[in-house]
Amino acid sequence: xxxxxxxxxxxxxxxxxxxxxxxxxxxxxxxxxxxxxxxxxxxxxxxxxxxxxxxxxxxxxxxxxxxxxxxxxxxxxxxxxxxxxxxxxxxxxxxxxxxxxxxxxxxxxxxxxxxxxxxxxxxxxxxxxxxxxxxxxxxxxxxxxxxxxxxxxxxxxxxxxxxxxxxxxxxxxxxxxxxxxxxxxxxxxxxxxxxxxxxxxxxxxxxxxxxxxxxxxxxxxxxxxxxxxxxxxxxxxxxxxxxxxxxxxxxxxxxxxxxxxxxxxxxxxxxxxxxxxxxxxxxxxxxxxxxxxxxxxxxxxxxxxxxxxxxxxxxxxxxxxxxxxxxxxxxxxxxxxxxxxxxxxxxxxxxxxxxxxxxxxxxxxxxxxxxxxxxxxxxxxxxxxxxxxxxxxxxxxxxxxxxxxxxxxxxxxxxxxxxxxxxxxxxxxxxxxxxxxxxxxxxxxxxxxxx
Ligand code: PLP
Numbered sequence: 241x242x243x244x245x246x247x248x249x250x251x252x253x254x255x256x257x258x259x260x261x262x263x264x265x266x267x268x269x270x271x272x273x274x275x276x277x278x279x280x281x282x283x284x285x286x287x288x289x290x291x292x293x294x295x296x297x298x299x300x301x302x303x304x305x306x307x308x309x310x311x312x313x314x315x316x317x318x319x320x321x322x323x324x325x326x327x328x329x330x331x332x333x334x335x336x337x338x339x340x341x342x343x344x345x346x347x348x349x350x351x352x353x354x355x356x357x358x359x360x361x362x363x364x365x366x367x368x369x370x371x372x373x374x375x376x377x378x379x380x381x382x383x384x385x386x387x388x389x390x391x392x393x394x395x396x397x398x399x400x401x402x403x404x405x406x407x408x409x410x411x412x413x414x415x416x417x418x419x420x421x422x423x424x425x426x427x428x429x430x431x432x433x434x435x436x437x438x439x440x441x442x443x444x445x446x447x448x449x450x451x452x453x454x455x456x457x458x459x460x461x462x463x464x465x466x467x468x469x470x471x472x473x474x475x476x477x478x479x480x481x482x483x484x485x486x487x488x489x490x491x492x493x494x495x496x497x498x499x500x501x502x503x504x505x506x507x508x509x510x511x512x513x514x515x516x517x518x519x520x521x522x523x524x525x526x527x528x529x530x531x532x533x534x535x536x537x538x539x540x541x542x543x544x545x546x547x548x549x550x551x552x553x554x555x556x557x558x559x560x561x562x563x564x565x566x567x568x569x570x571x572x573x574x575x576x577x578x579x580x581x582x583x584x585x586x587x588x589x590x591x592x593x594x595x596x597x598x599x600x601x602x603x604x605x606x607x608x609x610x611x612x613x614x615x616x617x618x619x620x621x622x623x624x625x626x627x628x629x630x631x632x633x634x635x636x637x638x639x640x641x642x643x644x645x646x647x648x649x650x651x652x653x654x655x656x657x658x659x660x661x662x663x664x665x666x667x668x669x670x671x672x673x674x675x676x677x678x679x680x681x682x683x684x685x686x687x688x689x690x691x
Contacts, residue, residue, distance in 0.1 A: 292650050296524075297527075302526040303666075329559050342505045357384070358385075358534040367456035373454055377408075383398075383460075395466070412441055414439075420441075426564065436489055446486050456489040459490070462509060468608045470607060498522070519533070520532060525561060530559045536604060584604060593675070628655040639684060640653075
């Protein structure tokens with residue numbers, strides 16, 4: 241309505257006058273206003289309706305304004321809107337029961353945080369105290385959060401400006417499309433070869449850093465922001481075996497890939513491994529109220545039965561956030577959202593993206609699973625030369641997003657990739673529309689590379 245649009249304009253003015261934005265040079269910003277959102281759709285500041293393929297920052301797993309989650313938050317607000325973390329509250333107890341019921345049987349306790357970065361901070365703290373060791377291994381091409389240790393764990397350019405002596409060593413993960421291991425003269429390069437070489441590298445890193453110094457290995461089972469590159473099954477299995485061999489805690493960062501995003505409750509479940517610590521946030525309650533946490537193995541839990549855990553948060557297990565988590569998990573189960581994501585990914589998004597790849601000279605790789613997909617753009621399909629050097633976002637990427645928006649679709653953009661992360665309950669018609677629009681606008685990328 242005109243009234244909403246006027247209110248949005250006022251909010252925009254105030255934003256530019258007073259709000260300091262994440263990861264941005266403040267002077268050149270022109271943020272999009274969102275007036276409303278429902279299901280798979282959002283309305284921008286001019287009232288245009290857009291199919292939301294971003295999941296915002298990949299967190300609206302149950303879609304926007306899901307009535308069961310909204311009702312649970314309202315109900316909890318009337319019953320007990322807040323309480324300090326040392327007190328038992330019903331919402332938190334039930335959220336912990338539900339969450340531990342979704343993972344393997346040796347993970348039975350949850351430490352709740354406010355989001356994903358602090359979940360990773362606490363997971364590392366637990367691993368360090370449990371093992372009495374300090375170093376942590378983490379992958380390049382990863383994202384683990386914006387707080388000080390979490391950004392040091394991160395393996396993308398955002399770490400570099402924040403780097404300090406955090407005790408983190410980075411290694412090259414398995415990434416078959418842009419392998420760090422493939423010899424230049426290799427005719428072909430299989431997932432099995434990639435897994436084998438990447439594991440040999442990881443073993444070398446562990447040995448050269450000294451297993452007696454390393455507390456933990458942290459990994460996204462399916463790296464998200466860094467490009468949704470699904471690793472070979474043997475790579476993740478092999479990483480688990482190396483952790484066992486050398487006494488490292490395996491932390492799986494499921495902040496983005498977890499809670500159904502990959503078509504299973506947790507991404508590591510595609511690989512048949514049992515992590516020692518699982519960190520989560522985002523999809524746990526579709527991001528309706530900030531919440532994250534660490535799911536803790538019985539063995540690590542036992543380290544703190546007699547010894548004090550030196551860590552805590554004012555809002556650990558906040559009732560509004562926990563009630564939203566309970567409602568989200570129940571709604572996801574009742575409405576078979578995880579199964580829907582798996583099916584839509586396999587039957588519609590995967591084949592649809594393969595067609596897009598075949599149609600466009602600029603599309604080098606398409607990959608993903610469930611409701612978690614990436615399109616990687618290149619200058620040359622044969623050589624895989626990226627559309628821009630690593631770390632850069634060329635102007636054509638913004639042009640692609642603008643063109644998609646003009647046709648009613650909002651994709652997620654990172655460097656030279658477009659990501660498709662719809663809600664898990666997206667319908668077939670909605671996702672077909674999204675794919676159609678992306679197919680049309682990618683012609684601009686083909687023209688850009690002169691194809
Ligand atoms: N870990 C992963 C894999 C993420 O994708 C993110 C956020 O994008 C984080 C951690 C950080 O979570 P938060 O922003 O809630 O602190």
